[in-house]
Amino acid sequence: MSDASFLSLDKLSLAYGKTIAVKELDLDIRKGELLALLGPSGCGKTTTMRAIAGLMTPVSGRITLDGADITRVPANRRNIGLVFQSYALFPHLTVFENVAFGLKLQGIGGDELTRRVDAGLKSVGLTAFSGRKTPDLSGGQQQRVALARSMVMQPKVLMLDEPLSNLDARLRLEMRTELQRMQKETGVTMIFVTHDQVEALALADRIVVMRDGAIEQIGTPEEIYNNPVSSFVADFVGFENLFAIRNGKLVAAGGIELDPAGPLPDAAGLAWRPRAIALGAGPFTGTVRGVSFAGGTREYLLESGFGTVKAEADVSVPGYPLNAEVAFDMPISAAAPLHRFG
Amino acid sequence: MTQRLYAPIILLLVMIFLIGPFFIIVAASFSAGDTLAFPPQGFSLKWIAKVFTVESFRQSFAVSMFLAIGGTLTALLLGIPASYAMSRYKLPLSETVRFLVSTPIIVPGIIVGLALLRYFVIPVGLSITLALFLAHTALVLPYAVRVVSASLANLRSDMEEAAVLLGSSRLGAFFRVVLPNIRGGILAAFILGFVTSFNQVPVSLFLSGPGVRTLPIDMLGYMEIVFDPSVAALSALLAFLSIGIVFAAERFLGFSRYV
Numbered sequence: 001m002s003d004a005s006f007l008s009l010d011k012l013s014l015a016y017g018k019t020i021a022v023k024e025l026d027l028d029i030r031k032g033e034l035l036a037l038l039g040p041s042g043c044g045k046t047t048t049m050r051a052i053a054g055l056m057t058p059v060s061g062r063i064t065l066d067g068a069d070i071t072r073v074p075a076n077r078r079n080i081g082l083v084f085q086s087y088a089l090f091p092h093l094t095v096f097e098n099v100a101f102g103l104k105l106q107g108i109g110g111d112e113l114t115r116r117v118d119a120g121l122k123s124v125g126l127t128a129f130s131g132r133k134t135p136d137l138s139g140g141q142q143q144r145v146a147l148a149r150s151m152v153m154q155p156k157v158l159m160l161d162e163p164l165s166n167l168d169a170r171l172r173l174e175m176r177t178e179l180q181r182m183q184k185e186t187g188v189t190m191i192f193v194t195h196d197q198v199e200a201l202a203l204a205d206r207i208v209v210m211r212d213g214a215i216e217q218i219g220t221p222e223e224i225y226n227n228p229v230s231s232f233v234a235d236f237v238g239f240e241n242l243f244a245i246r247n248g249k250l251v252a253a254g255g256i257e258l259d260p261a262g263p264l265p266d267a268a269g270l271a272w273r274p275r276a277i278a279l280g281a282g283p284f285t286g287t288v289r290g291v292s293f294a295g296g297t298r299e300y301l302l303e304s305g306f307g308t309v310k311a312e313a314d315v316s317v318p319g320y321p322l323n324a325e326v327a328f329d330m331p332i333s334a335a336a337p338l339h340r341f342g
Numbered sequence: 343m344t345q346r347l348y349a350p351i352i353l354l355l356v357m358i359f360l361i362g363p364f365f366i367i368v369a370a371s372f373s374a375g376d377t378l379a380f381p382p383q384g385f386s387l388k389w390i391a392k393v394f395t396v397e398s399f400r401q402s403f404a405v406s407m408f409l410a411i412g413g414t415l416t417a418l419l420l421g422i423p424a425s426y427a428m429s430r431y432k433l434p435l436s437e438t439v440r441f442l443v444s445t446p447i448i449v450p451g452i453i454v455g456l457a458l459l460r461y462f463v464i465p466v467g468l469s470i471t472l473a474l475f476l477a478h479t480a481l482v483l484p485y486a487v488r489v490v491s492a493s494l495a496n497l498r499s500d501m502e503e504a505a506v507l508l509g510s511s512r513l514g515a516f517f518r519v520v521l522p523n524i525r526g527g528i529l530a531a532f533i534l535g536f537v538t539s540f541n542q543v544p545v546s547l548f549l550s551g552p553g554v555r556t557l558p559i560d561m562l563g564y565m566e567i568v569f570d571p572s573v574a575a576l577s578a579l580l581a582f583l584s585i586g587i588v589f590a591a592e593r594f595l596g597f598s599r600y601v
């Protein structure tokens with residue numbers, strides 16, 4: 001084992017009954033990394049997480065952790081923590097007892113138990129809530145209890161299911177910072193599952209984009225954001241204008257072909273973010289069908305001869321009214337080349 | 343406007359219909375006369391005192407208590423695992439099982455009693471006590487399964503998974519996490535089962551033998567021979583016992599959440 005493959009999935013296939021959820025997945029996770037599994041619902045990300053935790057048995061393939069094959073090791077002996085989306089706290093126990101649950105099962109008691117639970121509660125800032133019953137806490141506090149309950153076990157891997165999706169905007173930022181701090185302090189390998197690209201980009205060291213039970217792309221947030229390999233990833237991270245390349249021409253979503261403004265790269269398609277569309281001059285024209293103000297920018301929906309184009313322009317330049325005819329350009333140099341389309 | 347007028351009147355009539363007989367029984371039990379009558383003649387506590395001196399009442403009370411407690415506990419021992427299995431696993435026959443378990447409520451009790459007597463007690467030589475025990479257990483089982491299933495349905499299964507990931511076995515998770523969180527439902531099922539069994543007449547009617555009969559059957563028999571207010575006194579005592587139990591359960595466990 002090396003640090004680069006602390007946890008590895010080797011041709012892992014997972015199924016619910018006869019429905020295949022994950023097909024021959026290969027993935028190496030580094031020790032101490034913060035990895036995001038990103039994808040729409042039904043892409044197999046949660047299933048993969050459950051298999052790593054041991055909550056479901058693979059159809060085929062292998063999972064190795066820290067040099068040991070854990071494919072057949074029962075969930076209660078893997079020492080992998082999981083913070084559920086619902087938090088799954090034990091409502092009949094106090095905050096202290098929830099955090100103490102796993103330690104007690106290891107036969108830890110007395111002063112050591114108190115010391116370790118207190119340290120866990122302190123690390124999530126809940127010392128004052130130790131004696132409360134968990135249903136009395138707010139959602140954010142419940143999540144911290146769930147986090148402390150997993151972390152006091154000193155798990156080899158900590159997994160989190162949609163950790164920020166149930167929180168409001170302010171708490172989300174707070175929790176994000178806290179998770180990153182905790183990860184840096186303890187060095188625990190963290191995997192979290194999300195359908196929200198903003199969450200994944202902000203939190204992860206590395207992102208695995210999944211689609212239909214397979215990996216679509218693996219990369220750092222910058223790589224995923226700037227260089228999506230496929231139209232699926234591009235669409236997921238905010239490239240709203242997607243064109244396939246066929247016989248030297250660009251093909252819009254509606255199937256209409258258009259001549260590019262310059263020589264095309266060797267790729268299956270091109271993708272432009274709204275802000276990469278240059279308004280005011282260019283070979284194409286469109287009618288403004290929608291304008292929305294987004295703080296520093298204005299977003300436009302343009303109806304062109306080949307379909308709708310989404311553009312974004314700085315508020316410092318004069319805007320265009322509804323139904324105005326606007327010339328625009330889709331510069332090849334500003335486009336992301338896609339290796340797979342469709 | 344008319345609604346405002348009629349609603350309280352209808353409510354009052356329903357209350358009188360439901361609770362009225364109870365007041366009559368209570369009043370009759372304090373009678374000083376020698377026959378069961380309403381309005382009571384005079385006031386005395388002698389019939390209430392007499393209840394405790396009738397030997398057959400004491401015996402049949404013990405039988406009824408044994409059936410109500412033993413039958414309900416047995417039904418819970420069968421019903422809790424069955425409910426758990428049906429709620430957590432997609433079993434092929436769970437709907438059939440659910441239906442079968444409910445049949446003792448659907449089939450008239452008198453038929454169950456007669457069938458047990460005709461096909462078990464007489465030909466097989468099953469003892470009356472055992473037949474009563476089986477009948478009461480079967481009768482209470484639907485309540486156990488329904489009420490426990492309802493509280494299990496409110497319990498998310500990821501709580502058990504969380505317990506397993508913290509090092510507990512599946513069985514351990516059931517005892518440490520599931521059971522403590524459905525104990526209110528279990529107690530509610532116990533009280534419902536207890537009351538159902540204790541008040542059961544039709545099934546028990548055919549199942550009585552020398553020295554073995556339930557309290558309600560014994561009261562029926564007593565009234566056929568002696569028509570004094572002690573039966574009213576006993577009924578009143580039993581009613582207060584039931585009310586006390588339900589109030590205590592509501593007070594400490596929020597009984598009404600589970601029924």
